[in-house]
Amino acid sequence: MEDGKQLTILCLASYEKGHEFLRECRRQGARVLLLTSQSLQDKARWPMESIDEIFYMADDNGKWDRTQLTNAVSYLARTRAIDRIVPLDDFDVEVAAYLREHLRVPGMGETRARYFRDKLAMRMQAREGGLEVPDFVHVLNHGRVNRFMDRVPGPWVLKPRSMAGAIGIRKIHSKDELWRNVDELGDMQSHYLLERFVPGDIFHVDSIIYEREVLFAIASGYGRPPMEVSHGGGIFTTRILDRGTDLARSLVEANAAVMSALGMLRGVSHTEFIVSHDDGTVYFLETSARVGGAHIADLVEAAAGLNMWAEWAKVELAGGKAPY
Numbered sequence: 001m002e003d004g005k006q007l008t009i010l011c012l013a014s015y016e017k018g019h020e021f022l023r024e025c026r027r028q029g030a031r032v033l034l035l036t037s038q039s040l041q042d043k044a045r046w047p048m049e050s051i052d053e054i055f056y057m058a059d060d061n062g063k064w065d066r067t068q069l070t071n072a073v074s075y076l077a078r079t080r081a082i083d084r085i086v087p088l089d090d091f092d093v094e095v096a097a098y099l100r101e102h103l104r105v106p107g108m109g110e111t112r113a114r115y116f117r118d119k120l121a122m123r124m125q126a127r128e129g130g131l132e133v134p135d136f137v138h139v140l141n142h143g144r145v146n147r148f149m150d151r152v153p154g155p156w157v158l159k160p161r162s163m164a165g166a167i168g169i170r171k172i173h174s175k176d177e178l179w180r181n182v183d184e185l186g187d188m189q190s191h192y193l194l195e196r197f198v199p200g201d202i203f204h205v206d207s208i209i210y211e212r213e214v215l216f217a218i219a220s221g222y223g224r225p226p227m228e229v230s231h232g233g234g235i236f237t238t239r240i241l242d243r244g245t246d247l248a249r250s251l252v253e254a255n256a257a258v259m260s261a262l263g264m265l266r267g268v269s270h271t272e273f274i275v276s277h278d279d280g281t282v283y284f285l286e287t288s289a290r291v292g293g294a295h296i297a298d299l300v301e302a303a304a305g306l307n308m309w310a311e312w313a314k315v316e317l318a319g320g321k322a323p324y
Contacts, residue, residue, distance in 0.1 A: 006031055007317055009084040010073070012096050013037075014062040016044040018088035018291075024313035026050035033080065035073070037062055066095060073099055086316050090290050093117050094162075106319060108265065108289065115262040116269070116289035119161045120193045122262060123284075129261025131254070131284045134274070136195040139182060145194060149175055155197045157227075162191065169227055171197065198283055200274040202226065203247075204238070205255035206292050206300050207271070208311050209264045210324045216311075218243070218304055219251040220296070236294055240303045247275070254282050262287065266320060268312040270296065 008031040011022060015037070025032045026049075034051050036044065037059040046054065057064050057072060076082070085105050087096035097113035100106070114121040120138055127133045137148035139158070149156070158181055160168040172178045172194070182189050202225045207217035223237030241248040255271050270292035272285040291297050291308045301307045318324040 007083040008033065008081055009086060009316065010035060010076075010082045011086050011088055012092040012099075013088040014059065014064065014092050015089045016040055016046070017293075018309055019047050020297075020307050020309035021086070021088060021291075021313045022047055022050045024307075024310035025317065028314065028317050030317055033076070033082070037064070062091065064095065066098070069095060070099065070102060073103070077103055084316050084319065086312075087290070090117070090288055090293075093289055107316075108267070112263055112265075113289070116264070116287055117162055119159055119286055121161075122287055123193070123195075126258060126261050126284050129257065131257055131261060132281055133284050134196045134198045136193050139185075139189045139192040139194055145178075145182075146175070148194065149178065152196050157195045157197050159193050159195060160191060161193060167230070169230075171227075198274050198276050199278070200276045200283075202272060202274050202285070203241075203251055204270060204272045204292065204296070205251050206296060206308060207255055207259070207269050208267075208306075208308070208315065209259055209269060210266045210315055210318070211320055212260070212263075212265055214256045214259055215324070216304070216306065217252045217255055218300055219248040219255075220299065238294075238296060238299065240299065250282055254284065258284055258287055264289070266315050266318075266324075268308055268315070 006029060009025055010033045013034060013036045022032055032051050034054045035057055038056040039059050041056050057069060082103060082105060085096050085100050085107060087093045093113050094117050097108050097110045101109050115125050123133050123136055135152050137145055139145060154173055156172045158170045158172050170181060185192060202222045203219060205217050205219050208215050219241045220238045221241055224234060229236050251273055254273055258271055267289050268291055269287055269289060271287040274283045274285050291312060297308045315324055
């Protein structure tokens with residue numbers, strides 16, 4: 001509720017997730033609209049008791065045509081006063097930001113959203129903010145890429161700028177291998193970056209931010225790097241770190257610095273770091289404006305008693321106009 005008015009929240013979900021977010025919105029008294037992919041219509045099991053209206057958007061493997069989506073949401077807004085737009089999946093963050101700006105709904109706009117989706121944008125902003133980031137180069141100007149490989153010893157990691165997790169990441173061992181991969185990418189090569197491979201252990205910090213203040217943060221460590229599991233197989237594991245250790249404190253501090261540098265106003269975040277085997281340096285890897293996947297939310301709830309999806313709903317509905 002905002003000034004006694006029932007809020008209407010439009011949730012975008014190109015994939016099925018965020019059930020507890022929807023339930024908490026209903027518990028908070030909001031009117032809940034869900035726009036999801038038509039391909040999920042007979043597959044997803046949404047908590048319909050918490051949804052006032054559900055709309056299905058034609059999709060191509062979860063991808064929506066932006067013009068069609070803009071027209072559809074604008075049509076809905078003729079008869080429904082939309083107060084919040086929230087993406088439940090990482091792939092929906094940018095389009096939600098675009099729709100907020102188009103409808104002039106409060107929340108993160110397109111430029112800010114890029115810092116939480118575009119691996120190149122977030123690295124550049126973090127480095128400008130004084131954070132340690134593995135050396136990188138945009139796969140754009142071939143001369144600069146060659147000079148980068150001359151200056152930074154391999155191996156390197158070729159990363160797509162806007163995919164989630166370890167999807168599409170390739171480990172590169174030589175110049176010839178890099179250029180073979182770049183040639184295969186064709187016109188898509190500008191959507192990639194090349195980064196120094198840092199041997200180390202991968203950690204993540206899951207946090208809740210309200211009005212630029214990190215109100216909750218908990219550090220965890222992956223059993224094996226997600227890239228290894230994604231490409232080599234095996235079991236994905238992660239564990240909560242002892243909160244009193246120097247490592248946990250340094251990760252939580254680094255996360256706060258990332259949120260400050262990237263300008264997170266309010267929401268939740270899943271942020272990853274690598275701690276170098278060589279000298280123990282904590283490097284920022286990537287961040288997001290979403291709840292961590294792979295049942296990380298269940299781990300956090302078991303350890304801390306907070307459901308990240310439910311807390312995110314409270315943050316969005318408070319919207320800076322009410323205490324959280």
